[in-house]
Amino acid sequence: MADRRERMELVIPSDFRYLGAVDAAVQDLARELSCAQRWINDFSAALIEACSNAIEHGNKLSTDKTVRVVVKLNGRQIVARVHDQGAGFEYKKYLSDTTPPDPLSERGRGILIMRAFTDQVSYSVDPGGGLCLELVKGCDADETSSQDEN
Amino acid sequence: MKINQRELYGAVILELNGKLTGGPEAETFRNLFKNLMDEGKKNIIVNLKKVDWINSTGLGILIAGYTHVRKGGGDLVLCNVGDRIDSILYVTKLNLLFQAFESEEKAAEHFKQSAS
Numbered sequence: 226m227a228d229r230r231e232r233m234e235l236v237i238p239s240d241f242r243y244l245g246a247v248d249a250a251v252q253d254l255a256r257e258l259s260c261a262q263r264w265i266n267d268f269s270a271a272l273i274e275a276c277s278n279a280i281e282h283g284n285k286l287s288t289d290k291t292v293r294v295v296v297k298l299n300g301r302q303i304v305a306r307v308h309d310q311g312a313g314f315e316y317k318k319y320l321s322d323t324t325p326p327d328p329l330s331e332r333g334r335g336i337l338i339m340r341a342f343t344d345q346v347s348y349s350v351d352p353g354g355g356l357c358l359e360l361v362k363g364c365d366a367d368e369t370s371s372q373d374e375n
Numbered sequence: 376m377k378i379n380q381r382e383l384y385g386a387v388i389l390e391l392n393g394k395l396t397g398g399p400e401a402e403t404f405r406n407l408f409k410n411l412m413d414e415g416k417k418n419i420i421v422n423l424k425k426v427d428w429i430n431s432t433g434l435g436i437l438i439a440g441y442t443h444v445r446k447g448g449g450d451l452v453l454c455n456v457g458d459r460i461d462s463i464l465y466v467t468k469l470n471l472l473f474q475a476f477e478s479e480e481k482a483a484e485h486f487k488q489s490a491s
Binding site: 333 | 394396397398427430432434435436438441442458463466467469471472
C-alpha cells in the first residue's frame, strides 16, 4: 500500500455545535489511510475530545475565539494538532493525572478518552499564545480496512 | 439535539437525535430530568439509536441524569447504543454504571420485571 501524505486544516468557532464538522472532515481524510472504520472512529473520538477541551478549557467558550485543527497523514500515521486561543491552563497537571474519575463524576474523562484512542497525547505552548494539543495514532497492518468485518 | 419523549410499560423513553456534546444541552437535560421526577416518572430509558457519537461533556450530561434519577428512587438505562458510543463507554468504564439494552422493548421489560 502506498504511503499517503495529505493535510487538512479547518477553523471552527468555540461552540460544541461545530464538532460534527470536525468528525466529518477527519472521517474523510482518515479513509485515505485505508484503516478499519473502528480505527477511524477511535481517532475521531480523540480529536473531538481535543477540540471539546480547546473550546471549553482553552477558549472558555468565548465566541470571539476560534479553534484551529490541522490533521496530517504521514505514511501510516495520522497526526492532529488542535490550537486554541486561550490564556492556557495547567496542562502538565492535566496530562500527569492518571487517576480514573469517580464513576459518578460528571467531568474528568477527556484525557482518558484521548489516551485510550491514540498512541501519543502532548501539549505545547503556541508561540503566538494559546495551547496546542497534539494527537498521534499509527495504523497497523492488522487495523487496515481489509480486516474490518463491518 | 432533539428529544422525542414517549412511554412504554410505564417507563419514559427519551429518544435523542443528534450529537450529545454539552453546551446549552446540559441545562435542557437537567430541567427535563427534574420535571420527570416532579411528575413521579422515575424509570427512564435513553434511546441512543440516533446519536452517532458523544464526547466527555455529553457523558457528564448522562451521568448527571443518572444521579438525579437514582436520588429520586428511579433508574436510568440506555438502549440502542451504537459502536462509537459503546467504545467510549467501555474505555471510561461507564459500561459498568449504565445498564444497556438492545431495544426499547427490552429496556422497558426490565423495568416491568423489576416492578413485579
